[in-house]
Amino acid sequence: MQSDAVGTDGAAEEMQALRDQLAQALLAVRARDEFLAIAAHELRNPMHTAALTISTVLAQSVAQGDAELERRARRAQRAIETLVRRASLLLDVSRLNDGSFVLRRRPADLADCLRAAVAQLDDQARHVSSPLRLDCPGSLPGLWDIDALAQVADNLITNAVKYGAGQPVQVRAWADDRGTAFSVSDGGPGIAAADRQRIFDKFERLMQGACARTASGWACGSSANWCMPTAAPSR
Template identity: 40%
Template sequence: MAARDAFLAVAAHELRNPMTPILAQVQRLNRMSASGSDRAEIAKGLGRLEKLVEQYIRRATALLEVSRMTTGKRCLTPERFDLAEQVRDAVEAVRPAADYVGSTITVLAPAHVPVFLDRLAIEQILDNLISNAVKYGAGRPITLSLEVAADQATIAVEDRGMGISPVDQARIFDRFERAVSQGSAIGGFGVGLWVVGQLTEAMGANIQIDSRVGQGTTFTVRLPLQIGRSK
């Protein structure tokens, strides 16, 4: 009961706050339209609004995944797609946030990596790991690599930020846990890495963490190139 109440309080806070810049952007665009502003400026503003809405949807999706996984209703739906393209798309989606904090993101990946996996699950794994690197990377460079060997793909997301202590590493894949002290200015549900852990396990994959305080963190996900459809 206490964990549920705490989660609802955090969820209400995290879903309310992003609406402020979204509303401000809508109001700004309305004023620009009424004043006959340049169409290019309005288009630029609409692009920013689209990014804000996408970020909001990702937050809501994280909450939905908690509900589905807790009740055992999350089913995998594998399909054929290009994992290398998915990796590059995931980086581009998060790049505005990285630019804002001053982090560069380097992608090291083959041109194409065909897979038969759950596309949405991969998208969520990538979004959570890259967003975490941006959030905790202290504005330093981030590297995302994709390698393929035999029937396995390996994705590594490396930041050079604050790092995670051994004690915190042991708990960060648990629900409602975060690798920052209580009251930290860095926001979050404390469910992102739990979702990552659940999804990697469901696909027969595994995730490892290598981190040192003050020297950065690397999350490494090892995935099969194809999975069967879940029942």
């Protein structure tokens, strides 16, 4: 009888220890999400100031007919817009964790989104001898959360450039009766089939040889495809 009582007490202590660990883990997750939300707000405030400054420079360059300054100002403007989207992504991570994230669909053009992503990363791609090649129709309208799609495109193209072994990166988009899709392909060493599912887990990284690959997409030697149901813009 005594041994049974001791066994019961031990199981109860283990159960309480597990409850305590779970409570601590939940507190840590909540603290992380609060930090991400605060960081996103703090990052976006100075970015908006920088965006206003660049807009002023851009307007002056257009008024003065300074084509080179206008080109650089537009590139800086796109870079700031990308940073603002990434700061917003921190908020989205918090919302995903607490179940409050919603897609903000609105009429937009996927082709414009991809052209902007390619233009933003063109210099980086050329620097590592991985020229970007875009193949898409002039327009791919639909009801998209265009900021989320821009983040997906930016992550996929960035990884393809980074891990593409100096080979060209192909960005394609198309629409058919199944929906609208785009793909990013490169000529890098590839990702093992066993790892292709878990790279889409949050904050997942793969370490293979000298090449670290992130969860943003299939970064090496493969084609990452995203397909979305076709939705015509409301009139």
